[in-house]
Amino acid sequence: MSLLRAWTTLLWLSFRRLLWSGSTLMVLLPFTACALFLIRRGFWKEANLFETFNDFSLFMMFVFASFVVPICAVAYATASIGGDREDRTLLFLLVRPVPRVLIFFAKFIATLPLVLGLVMGAFYLYCRLGGDIGRAAYPLYLPAIFYMSIAYVSLFHFFAVSFRHSTIIALIYALFMELLLGNMPGIVKRVAINYYGRSMMYAAGVPHGLDRPEAEWFEPISATTAALALVGITLAALLVALVVFQRREYTDLT
Amino acid sequence: MLLTFDQVTKFYGPVIGVNNISCRIGPGITGLFGANGAGKSTLMKLASGQLRPSQGEVKVGEHRAWSTEAKRHFGYVPDLNSFYEEMTCLDFVYVMARLYGLKRSDARRRTAEVIEEVGMADRSGRKLAGCSHGMRQRIKLAQALINDPPILLLDEPLSGIDPGGRREISRLLVAQGEKGKTILISSHILGETESLTDSVLIIARGRIVASGTLSEIRAKLEDRPLTVEIRSPQSRRLAALLVDEPELRNIELRPTGLIVQTRNPLRFFTFINDLVAKNGIEIEQLQTLDGGADAVFNYLQQGSR
Amino acid sequence: MGIDNAHYYGWDGKLHSPWWATLAIVRVALLQVFRRKSYWLVIALGIFQFLVFWVIIYALLQARLPADAQRELFKLFNFSPTVEPGKDNGYIEFMQRQSVVVMILLAFSGSLLVGADFRMKSLPFYLSRRVDRRHYIVGKLMAISVIISLLTTVPALLLFIEYGMLTSSLSYWTDNWNTVFSVLTYGATICVVLSIMLVTISAYLQRMAPIAITWSTIFVMLGLLAQYLRNATGNDNWALIDPWLDIRLVGKLCFGVFSDADGMERAISAAMILGTVCTVCLVALTHRVRAVDIVE
Numbered sequence: 001m002s003l004l005r006a007w008t009t010l011l012w013l014s015f016r017r018l019l020w021s022g023s024t025l026m027v028l029l030p031f032t033a034c035a036l037f038l039i040r041r042g043f044w045k046e047a048n049l050f051e052t053f054n055d056f057s058l059f060m061m062f063v064f065a066s067f068v069v070p071i072c073a074v075a076y077a078t079a080s081i082g083g084d085r086e087d088r089t090l091l092f093l094l095v096r097p098v099p100r101v102l103i104f105f106a107k108f109i110a111t112l113p114l115v116l117g118l119v120m121g122a123f124y125l126y127c128r129l130g131g132d133i134g135r136a137a138y139p140l141y142l143p144a145i146f147y148m149s150i151a152y153v154s155l156f157h158f159f160a161v162s163f164r165h166s167t168i169i170a171l172i173y174a175l176f177m178e179l180l181l182g183n184m185p186g187i188v189k190r191v192a193i194n195y196y197g198r199s200m201m202y203a204a205g206v207p208h209g210l211d212r213p214e215a216e217w218f219e220p221i222s223a224t225t226a227a228l229a230l231v232g233i234t235l236a237a238l239l240v241a242l243v244v245f246q247r248r249e250y251t252d253l254t
Numbered sequence: 255m256l257l258t259f260d261q262v263t264k265f266y267g268p269v270i271g272v273n274n275i276s277c278r279i280g281p282g283i284t285g286l287f288g289a290n291g292a293g294k295s296t297l298m299k300l301a302s303g304q305l306r307p308s309q310g311e312v313k314v315g316e317h318r319a320w321s322t323e324a325k326r327h328f329g330y331v332p333d334l335n336s337f338y339e340e341m342t343c344l345d346f347v348y349v350m351a352r353l354y355g356l357k358r359s360d361a362r363r364r365t366a367e368v369i370e371e372v373g374m375a376d377r378s379g380r381k382l383a384g385c386s387h388g389m390r391q392r393i394k395l396a397q398a399l400i401n402d403p404p405i406l407l408l409d410e411p412l413s414g415i416d417p418g419g420r421r422e423i424s425r426l427l428v429a430q431g432e433k434g435k436t437i438l439i440s441s442h443i444l445g446e447t448e449s450l451t452d453s454v455l456i457i458a459r460g461r462i463v464a465s466g467t468l469s470e471i472r473a474k475l476e477d478r479p480l481t482v483e484i485r486s487p488q489s490r491r492l493a494a495l496l497v498d499e500p501e502l503r504n505i506e507l508r509p510t511g512l513i514v515q516t517r518n519p520l521r522f523f524t525f526i527n528d529l530v531a532k533n534g535i536e537i538e539q540l541q542t543l544d545g546g547a548d549a550v551f552n553y554l555q556q557g558s559r
Numbered sequence: 560m561g562i563d564n565a566h567y568y569g570w571d572g573k574l575h576s577p578w579w580a581t582l583a584i585v586r587v588a589l590l591q592v593f594r595r596k597s598y599w600l601v602i603a604l605g606i607f608q609f610l611v612f613w614v615i616i617y618a619l620l621q622a623r624l625p626a627d628a629q630r631e632l633f634k635l636f637n638f639s640p641t642v643e644p645g646k647d648n649g650y651i652e653f654m655q656r657q658s659v660v661v662m663i664l665l666a667f668s669g670s671l672l673v674g675a676d677f678r679m680k681s682l683p684f685y686l687s688r689r690v691d692r693r694h695y696i697v698g699k700l701m702a703i704s705v706i707i708s709l710l711t712t713v714p715a716l717l718l719f720i721e722y723g724m725l726t727s728s729l730s731y732w733t734d735n736w737n738t739v740f741s742v743l744t745y746g747a748t749i750c751v752v753l754s755i756m757l758v759t760i761s762a763y764l765q766r767m768a769p770i771a772i773t774w775s776t777i778f779v780m781l782g783l784l785a786q787y788l789r790n791a792t793g794n795d796n797w798a799l800i801d802p803w804l805d806i807r808l809v810g811k812l813c814f815g816v817f818s819d820a821d822g823m824e825r826a827i828s829a830a831m832i833l834g835t836v837c838t839v840c841l842v843a844l845t846h847r848v849r850a851v852d853i854v855e
Contacts, residue, residue, distance in 0.1 A: 001355070002354070002355025004355075006355040010353060017338065017340075020340070023769055025769070026768075026769040026773050027772060029772065029776045030772070037787065040788065041788065055787075055791065063780065063784070063787070067779060067783065071776070074771075086766075087338075089337065089338055091304070092350065092397070095328075095332075097325040097326040097354060098322065100322075165597050167767045167771070168598075168667050168767065171667070171767075171775075172601065175663050175771075175775055176604070176659075249306060250304070251299075
């Protein structure tokens with residue numbers, strides 16, 4: 001019982017500190033920019049539904065899913081443990097009688113509602129701003145956005161427990177791997193999480209009017225395989241992060 | 255409750271942090287002294303379960319220090335100046351209390367008690383970001399005392415505290431020691447904690463070079479050169495007589511008397527007794543200048559090189 | 560006599576102007592950046608891109624490639640060794656491609672070079688000397704400018720030298736001297752704008768993650784949005800919300816490659832946007848840099 005109390009305290013502490021961190025204000029920047037874009041673009045006014053759906057989907061794929069979602073995950077996932085490591089306050093947690101596994105889960109679970117809440121909430125809002133085609137796109141792309149978000153959160157937690165400068169590594173991954181390699185021809189893009197998310201989005205959107213991508217540029221895998229890949233990445237990253245955090249001596253704290 | 259190091263060695267890659275250390279630290283206040291880089295912090299980190307020994311075992315009571323169970327039994331004051339800066343002192347200590355699994359009401363009560371104990375009751379509503387170094391040291395001590403642990407591991411707890419505060423904290427630590435708690439205080443300045451400690455561990459280059467009470471350690475160092483000040487109105491004559499003493503290393507004549515350095519203190523004191531009685535020399539004062547903790551420490555440090 | 564100062568000598572020398580201290584700030588900043596292994600991951604990407612262009616120039620001039628292959632290479636890397644009216648040259652294209660590397664490196668460097676001074680409260684170490692906020696700000700701006708130049712202007716000039724050296728006479732250099740000028744003006748524009756924006760953002764946000772998020776939102780996301788809005792509305796002015804494009808337009812403005820009045824007008828608008836942003840940033844920065852931080 002006392003362990004549960006300690007764990008919920010840690011969960012609440014982590015959530016509260018993340019929520020009121022500078023990251024929250026900063027991630028609102030890209031979210032707001034997207035919203036302003038959608039308002040200016042005015043998808044709801046368009047008459048050609050097929051073309052508009054295509055445009056809306058491409059925006060969601062290449063701006064929201066490929067840029068905003070990983071940036072939001074970086075902001076919170078690296079700050080949850082990485083921030084404590086950087087500030088050296090992790091020490092105060094590691095000398096308490098809370099098993100390291102539970103410390104890790106408290107940090108991970110505190111991050112999830114923030115990332116999922118912001119990403120899903122923003123996605124819902126954007127779909128509303130998209131009018132009819134937005135409403136049609138919402139259920140189609142929601143699973144992909146969800147799976148991508150948790151995959152990013154897990155992966156960046158793995159970076160946070162493994163590397164001293166995890167923010168740098170995560171940002172290199174988010175800005176270089178995801179943006180550059182994720183948009184290169186060939187199979188190199190499979191190193192990017194957004195490849196799997198976009199595969200799911202193509203699989204869901206093509207039957208509803210989304211243009212199929214050029215095969216030489218982007219060959220999507222099936223939605224099931226992509227979803228399994230994302231779940232696999234999530235679980236593998238979580239498991240490795242747990243093992244690392246359980247065994248790691250953080251000599252950089254004092 | 256005992257803190258046990260059993261043949262503990264810790265490597266940082268190719269560098270050795272502590273080397274084959276074995277000791278048992280029991281109730282009372284024990285000072286852990288050593289120069290910077292001697293291995294004090296490594297020893298503290300091993301004891302507080304932040305590091306695992308490369309060889310050997312560190313135990314807190316019956317539990318391995320790395321284990322979660324061991325962490326119930328000690329409070330730790332780290333030698334770092336980082337906090338959740340946005341919190342107030344009270345909030346910080348309260349959260350730390352909750353992390354021990356205390357109920358809200360118990361945590362609140364206990365927080366108020368320890369904040370009072372460390373003398374921060376009137377400033378507990380301050381944000382940690384705006385606290386001075388001394389206040390932060392007190393808050394670190396408060397969070398270590400929060401679960402009333404049988405073992406306290408204090409890494410440089412008095413550094414940065416003003417003399418008045420130091421007296422208060424020292425009284426608090428003495429009271430904790432008298433309750434039968436095991437307290438390990440690390441410091442690189444012996445004078446700072448000399449008066450507090452019942453016994454000391456002196457560490458140099460990752461090894462324990464001496465342990466016991468200061469007088470015990472001093473007694474073991476009989477053959478160590480000793481500096482003695484002798485005040486006498488006949489200091490010139492005394493100096494001339496002392497020159498014949500073979501164990502004498504150096505004599506310095508000063509306006510107030512003599513400063514003598516001897517290789518063999520025991521033999522020197524016997525010799526000077528006989529000399530004074532035989533020659534009727536008046537001695538106003540005879541005192542050893544480097545019998546204190548610092549001198550012992552410096553000597554041991556030099557010896558370990 | 561209260562204090563015996565007999566063993567101390569008074570200082571009779573003449574102190575340098577505090578502006579010399581800016582050079583020390585630059586030197587320390589460069590050391591800080593280049594000794595971090597993780598930063599070399601990003602720098603290596605820049606070096607890789609430079610080597611690719613180096614090899615392309617070599618292949619174009621020495622490997623006697625078939626005309627088709629040459630055209631393909633030109634198209635793929637948009638490399639034109641000379642300046643034509645209304646077109647960029649290949650060196651500016653190279654600098655533009657380096658922008659991703661510069662953007663990522665600066666996102667990290669901002670926190671290290673400026674944010675840490677505020678977060679760790681080390682600003683008084685600078686401002687307690689003869690150095691005041693002007694010297695501090697100029698020092699940091701210069702440091703960041705040097706980093707940017709080392710990744711953009713300097714390698715672009717090296718490529719220009721390489722091109723000339725692989726031809727059989729000096730005529731490439733003499734005929735295209737204005738290419739050097741275009742590279743330098745574009746480089747200078749990048750340095751001024753990016754350094755002012757980065758130092759200001761870093762002074763306020765301090766930590767790496769918020770700096771990088773803001774930085775990438777400005778330089779990546781605004782570019783993407785500008786492209787979408789321009790395509791959707793057909794209004795070219797939307798492109799001006801992309802700061803990279805604005806910098807490029809101002810760089811071109813210095814060089815005068817615009818063949819039409821419309822292009823010139825957009826370049827002037829870009830210059831005004833950048834000028835306004837930089838002025839606001841400088842005012843905010845001057846307000847932020849002070850030795851004593853007030854804590855509630």
